[in-house]
Amino acid sequence: MNIPPTVDQAANAARFIADRAHEQYFDTLMWSLREARDRSASEVPEWEQLRDLASEIKEHTLSHLAEYLEQFEASAKRNGVTVHWAHDAYEHNQIVADILSRHGAKHLIKSKSMLTEECDLRRYLENRGVTVTETDLGERIQQLDDEPPAHIVGPAFQKRPQDVARVFAKAYGSDTNNSDPVYLAHEMRKHTRPLIEQADAGMTGANFAVAETGAVVTVTNEGNADLSGNVPKLRICSVGIEKIIPTNRDLAVFIRLLSRSAIGMPITQYTSHFRAPRQGGEMHIILVDNGRATRLGMEKFWPSLKCIRCGACMNTCPVYRRSGGLSYGSTYMGPIGIIMMPTFDIRRFSELPFSSTLNGSCSNVCPVKINIHEQIYAWRGVMDEKHQIKLAKKGAMVAAGEVLSHPDLYRIATSATETAFKLLPRFVIYNELNAWGKHREAPAPAKQTFHQWYKEHRLKA
């Protein structure tokens, strides 16, 4: 059996950081999204109330999930939709392949869906002779470059325009020296629109699935979900079971939060509601578990199911911004990926919870108030309990725990460190064991420790 190795995010990040130009570009771009989010949120007086509502609606729904799944299924069936259920990625992919095969469909167009990424659907279908065309610009760039998404909102954010120009030049024969985004978007349109017009079937994911109406709701700026879901007569929607919300009244809260949190815009250009098949057409909805029902029963970790995939936690995270999305080696990346991925494979993603400063910024911007940084910390505990921590890391943590729990030992250690920094030669301080010193200078040693200063000044007084 071929067991995938544990993802070493730190090593992957080190490779990304070594490429200074990409690192700075990505960091600047991500931070600009965070700033746009802040500006947009500040224009909505009820912003914090909306976050509270969003969190409560999601928690209510997840605590009544079976009931709402039943209601959604009944509504969808009433609308003339065929509803399928899948335990896992394999069953999901098989259902899609079967539907396509029954219709003799050989060319599928699809809009971006993290669930289909999770299921590795494209590879599954392509191995069975189905051509899959991603219609989202970022996702198409990644498809042409044979790379997974680096960000859940902008899959190709890690590429600079010059990189995209090179990918398009290779795939489409366009001008490799022209990296103007408008030119590149035109090239995409020129080459993808004919494929959309000729497709046999269309597929979308779901940002939300409304129980009272049976509608699948997608948000895009390109309108590519509308094209994928409307041009061919056969429409397939893949929906994670946690995407259910009760009513349209609830939906309004999330629509107001989603795009503002993601890119700082009041709404996406297209907020689309697919409730029933078009006349003479067919619509299938596949409700997918893939570990979600199990996560629902995890006392500390079920709130991660509230996620609406805005990416705000990623844009603000200092580790994600400086590591690149691909360094996580996972479908979901950044802070939300850290708390979701171990539920898929605890061994493979055992190192991810350590790729965080625990600064809490992710939780502060989360529109559905997931306690992300607390969950990251809790996952570290789980990794320890399950013996998933590397010996070197564990040894350092045990030593730190010992020192921090004994004040005298702590005082000796801090004082000794300051002295060591003053006396030891550079090669002893800056080596493989000092992760801090790999990319930066250690701070200048202080003349005395805080405790020594306090004893001298305050205790005397």
Place this chain on the structure above:
Amino acid sequence: MGIREDIFDRVRRNQPAAITHPAVPDFTRLAKADLISTFAKSLEIMAGVLIDSPPGDFGTFLRRKFPKAKTICSAVPEYAGTSRPEDYPAWSDAAKIDVSIVRSPMGVAETGSVLLSEDDLRVNTIAFLAHDIVVLLDPEKIVENIHVAYQHPAFKERAYSVLMSGPSGSADIGGKEVHPAQGVMTLTVVLWPERADR
């Protein structure tokens, strides 16, 4: 046990203790007189264009605005155009349209969105595959925000409905929104009261 039953069984066993469903307010605060100006500002943010009253001669307006357009598909009684949505029974053929003219039953001030459904489009793809779209909107039908918008019956009754808020765009390259993407290149909203006999 079948797949469906097994998933339900696991969900029921694992659901956290019941949490209350909160009531969602409408958050309305604008005076009716401010709805149009707010709509105009929001539409501009979304890269749409607003024409605040019906042009005297709509044909001339269209020719000036879209000088290269040959095929104008009209889904409204106010203007004949050169084709109707029904002329595109194969929905992919709507790609031949230069400009689509449709009427929206609702605008949203907060976001500059217009609602469109199969009732208004008849062939849904005329809203995306056309090169440009012009949407007629009765200024009386602008609502304040998304909370009010979702009370429109279309969201419960129509097979397909979309809140369209500006032309198709993408920020996937370099993080700055550019047009075009896959859908319409421009969106123009014309404030045009609906005829009383409709």
